[in-house]
Amino acid sequence: MFAKILFLPLTIQTAFTFITGAIGDIYDEREASNIAHIVLEHITGLGKLDRIIHKERDLSPAQKEQLTAAIAALQRMEPIQYITGTAWFYGLEFNVSPAVLIPRPETEELVDWIVKDTVGRHGLHILDIGTGSGCIPLSLKSAMPDAVISGADVSDAALDVARSNAAKLNLEVNFRHLDALDSVQxxxxxxxxxxVSNPPYITQKEQAEMQQQVWGFEPSLALFVPDHDALLFYRHIALTALEKLSKPGYLYFEINEALGKEVVELLQGLGFEGVELKQDFFGKDRMVKAGITA
Known part of the structure; x- marks a missing residue:
């Protein structure tokens, strides 16, 4: 079927119909339509209005090759962000690859919490641990230009993506290699x-309940923790924060919605003050803030 595409005339409108039909068994009608729009914008470089105006324009042979590759990837349930190589986050377009997690709306809420908490404060020194694509530190730098911000990750491939995003967005963030479980580093x-950190927090037993688009393509290094130690990264990062935060200083986490109480108790037990559990837009326990003042 795909081979025929390369030899037949295919307009933008026909391509849209072809995409939605090819993935109709995987996605509902609305999501399939949204994905088709994203694919065609990526392939043609035309926005939705221009694609409507030029709906009878034929795709070039190169564009048809891109289309067949995109459909094959979608049918493998590969996330659309990896197919296009981009994802939007906090009003900015980021490069993404299978080396990094796809930025998510709940993480935007974490960034927004920090931005709102720091209104009127200048020259802050901020570290994001487990930075992935760099979406957290780069978004913070965009909103807080005079802050000195670093992002750290154990994955060199992720750091390459983060640095590409810093260059793309023309934002100065210092990215460094760091193993959050290495006490010496x-x-x-x-x-x-x-x-701030959005560390791995999904237990291995939860993997069976996840969509294949996540566990089948996104980096397991950034997702999973052992069933017997779900708070592994929170504990290591919090212990470091006790030593490395200025006074006053603040620690922000994105968390597993099922572990809000446990993360709060961990931080309180370590001596953090004013530990606050916050829900996301969907009413799920998703973020924690903790302070240290003395």
Whole structure:
């Protein structure tokens, strides 16, 4: 079927219908339509209005090759963001690849919490641990231009993506290699006013309940923790924060919605003050903030 596409005339409108039909068994009608629009914008470079105006325009042979590759990837349930290589986050377009998690709306809420909490504060030193695409530190830098911001990750491939995004967005963030579970590396960090992290927090037993688009393509290194130690990264990062946060200083986490109480108790037990559990737009426990003042 795909081979025929390369030899037949195919207009933008016909291509739209072809995409939605090819993935109709995987996605509902609305989602299939949204995905088709994204694919065609990626392939043609035309926005939705221009595609309507030029709906009878034929795709070029190269564009048809892109289309067949995109449909094959979609039928493998590959996320659309990896197919286009981009994802929007906090009003910015980021490069993404299978080396990094796809930025998500709930993480935007975490960024927005920090931005709103720091209104009127200047020259803050901020560290994002487990930075992936760099979406958190780069979004913070865009909103807080005079902040000194770093992003750290154990994956060199992820850091390459993050640095490409810094260059693309023309934002100055220092990206560095760091293993959050290595006490020597963590102990060598300088001090920060804010430490933020969206660490791995999905237990292995939860994987069976996840969509294939997530566990089949996104990096497991950034997703999963052992069933017997779900708070592994929270504990290591929090212990570092106790030593490295300025006073006053604040720690922000994105969390597993099922572990809000446990994360709060962990932070309170370590001596953090004013520990606050916050729900996301969907009413799920998703973020925690903790302070240290003395």
């Amino acid at each position: 963590m102990g060598a960090l300088e001090s920060f006013d804010i430490i």
